[in-house]
Amino acid sequence: MLPNVVTLLRELIATPSMSSPLPAFDQSNLDVINKLAQWCESLGFRCEIMHIAHNKANLIATLGTGKGGLILSGHTDTVPYDAKKWSFDPFQLTEFEGKFYGLGTSDMKGFFALALMAAQQFVGKPLKRPLILLATCDEETTMAGAQALVDARKPHANRALIGEPTGLKPVRLHKGMMMEGIKIIGKSGHSSDPALGHNALEAMHQVIGMLLNWRQELQQKHQHTGFIVPVPTLNFGHIHGGDNPNRICGECELHLDMRPLPTMKLKELREQLHFKVEQLLKETPFKCEFSELFSGIEAMETSKYADIVKITEKLTGYEAQSVAFGTEAPYLQQLGCETIILGAGDIEQAHQPDEFLALNRIQPMIDILTRLIAHYCLEEIHV
Numbered sequence: 001m002l003p004n005v006v007t008l009l010r011e012l013i014a015t016p017s018m019s020s021p022l023p024a025f026d027q028s029n030l031d032v033i034n035k036l037a038q039w040c041e042s043l044g045f046r047c048e049i050m051h052i053a054h055n056k057a058n059l060i061a062t063l064g065t066g067k068g069g070l071i072l073s074g075h076t077d078t079v080p081y082d083a084k085k086w087s088f089d090p091f092q093l094t095e096f097e098g099k100f101y102g103l104g105t106s107d108m109k110g111f112f113a114l115a116l117m118a119a120q121q122f123v124g125k126p127l128k129r130p131l132i133l134l135a136t137c138d139e140e141t142t143m144a145g146a147q148a149l150v151d152a153r154k155p156h157a158n159r160a161l162i163g164e165p166t167g168l169k170p171v172r173l174h175k176g177m178m179m180e181g182i183k184i185i186g187k188s189g190h191s192s193d194p195a196l197g198h199n200a201l202e203a204m205h206q207v208i209g210m211l212l213n214w215r216q217e218l219q220q221k222h223q224h225t226g227f228i229v230p231v232p233t234l235n236f237g238h239i240h241g242g243d244n245p246n247r248i249c250g251e252c253e254l255h256l257d258m259r260p261l262p263t264m265k266l267k268e269l270r271e272q273l274h275f276k277v278e279q280l281l282k283e284t285p286f287k288c289e290f291s292e293l294f295s296g297i298e299a300m301e302t303s304k305y306a307d308i309v310k311i312t313e314k315l316t317g318y319e320a321q322s323v324a325f326g327t328e329a330p331y332l333q334q335l336g337c338e339t340i341i342l343g344a345g346d347i348e349q350a351h352q353p354d355e356f357l358a359l360n361r362i363q364p365m366i367d368i369l370t371r372l373i374a375h376y377c378l379e380e381i382h383v
């Protein structure tokens, strides 16, 4: 038997598991993984802890056997927090005015508490297909946990739900995202004589012009009405070049962010970007260097006709929609899972001070998960 849902939530929130690209803020997630494994084992799940790095791991916990089945998936890490901006202790679950406050309540350690409560109801029942609870590491940074699952080709199931905060509405679409730096290297020299150097700022001007045309081409070619912004985007977010008005600018660097649609693949997009810049600077004295500021998350789309879309629409009363954030869904899709994103929290609270989960979302989410597990793991249909 498990402790009650509030105890589960409290213990998860009290176990820090922040991940960050900055080593000073990056923490292990092993305590959360061990806690989850312990709870899952008490329910009869078979647990596999998959070590990713010396202090990071995924958990694959399986109840029942057979082919098909359902994965309930979440990430165990949270983003770091700004203590000054919190009115509550981020690591102490605090109930106030109908809300549970704490870091990770909504994004998304809280999901595991609700998933376990739903799973508990199937202990001892004759499952026809397995129920898998999946907990990953480093979703907020490198997606190393999800990537390791794809590399290992596991777990095996054909349906998955990711409990990211979607306000109890099913989500079947999100864009991809990548960030790239482009550095142009020219030659500095005294401003009085242009022949003394090669102005990298002027070359960057050409590059930006070319990229604006490319963006227009991409937006004409790719459109998807399922998104609020129905075209792929390319944003120039940062530029730095040169040092003095009286010196020819020797180096200029641009940082950009691209958000492709599900029909576009990051690898091809990145290759195209490099090719276009290199072509433009070919036969000029300028050199360019690219840096992968963020290697990226692929876009995701699950067909609106997919069974998991249909059933979650029925269970929630909402048509499946799109969101403006990335998830591990593309990885689960690579593992062959029809994937839906559906969770009890709200994305507005994620990555914010005073993150909370409303109490009145808890039971409805447990009910949705319970009916989903019954549908995919217990009933005769949908092998």
Ligand SMILES: [Zn+2]
Binding pocket: 075, 107, 108, 139, 164, 165
């Ligand atoms: Zn999240």
